[in-house]
Amino acid sequence: MxxxxxxxxxxxxxxxxxxxxxxxxxxxxxxxxxxxxxxxxxxxxxxxxxxxxxxxxxxxxxxxxxxxASQKVQEKMSGVTSFTDVMLAQGKRPSSRTISYHVANPSISEVEKLKLKDDAQVLRMERIRFGDGVPISFEVATVPYDLVAAFSKAEVTRSLYHTLEKKGGLQLGGARQMVTATLASEKIAEYLDIKRGEAILRLRQVSFLNDGRPFEYVRTQYVGSRFEFYLDR
Incomplete structure (x- = not known):
């Protein structure tokens, strides 16, 4: 392919x-x-x-x-928490709209981040995530296809983390996260119902299973006025 x-x-x-x-x-x-x-x-x-x-x-x-780009200062944040859990914890109803969902050959970056073998394939999906119907973020998530091949599209897009844990019997571990500030492009502004050039928080995250295997590489752009990160020390 x-x-x-x-x-x-x-x-x-x-x-x-x-x-x-x-x-x-x-x-x-x-x-x-x-x-x-x-x-x-x-x-x-x-x-x-x-x-x-x-x-x-x-x-x-x-x-x-x-x-x-120059290398940014990185701040360690703790744990792997799904968007669904974050919204529920705040009393909001989580939902998502899938923009694209397909199996493909990985890019060089995806191979590096997910430590994939040469013949591996990935599932790459783009989603808009909502809280109480309000768009919160746009994400591009890449997952090794062998981890999700047995699950339906609905199971994966509704909550990947819950599906891997409850149906896949996998234990989720930690994550490596990098957050930077940027401005909304025309495409992102349209997806998130904001003006072009508004403040965006961009998160790049590699999530790991409990055995240390990376299972997800995600690039997420959050509306700056609708979402904030906090650190536990």
Missing amino acids: QSPVYIQIHNQLKQDIEAGKWHVGERIPSERELAVDFSVSRMTLRQAIQTLVDEGILERRVGAGTYV
């Missing part, structure tokens, strides 16, 4: 950055230039760039272009 074109471009750009073609803080070529270089549409190229931005590899600067 061949990866989508935007994933192939993502992989090539990530490899170029790691090889030192562009250094931290350096501006990469414009989307127009890169689209010509890769012989793809601006839309496809923009999707590849956005994936790298969501992963914290690139960063957009308003009016200045796209740059190789």
Whole structure:
């Protein structure tokens, strides 16, 4: 199964950055230039760039272009908590709307984060998450397909964590989380019913089973005015 074109471009750009073609803080070529270089549409190229931005590899600067991101200070947060549990704990009704749901070859980033074998496939899904019908976040979650192959789409999208625990008999462990601030793109603003350029909290998280195996790589963008993180020390 061949990866989508935007994933192939993502992989090539990530490899170029790691090889030192562009250094931290350096501006990469414009989307127009890169689209010509890769012989793809601006839309496809923009999707590849956005994936790298969501992963914290690139960063957009308003009016200045796209740059190789500098490493951010990371704050450790405790535990793995599902969105469903967070909403229920606050007395809100959790729900979600699935934007896309498909089995695919993993990107280089997904292979690295989930420690996948060369022939592994992943389930990649995009969802808008709601609390009492109000959009809270947009997430792109990637899971090793062998972990969820036996479950229905409804079981996975309703609450992945509950399904893995209750039906899969798996024990969830900890997570590695990175939170950064950004601004809502036009696409995210439409999904979350906010204005383009509003404050967004972006979470990148790798979640682990109790035996240390990574089972989920998720990139989530939260509406800054509707969600906050707190740390237990």
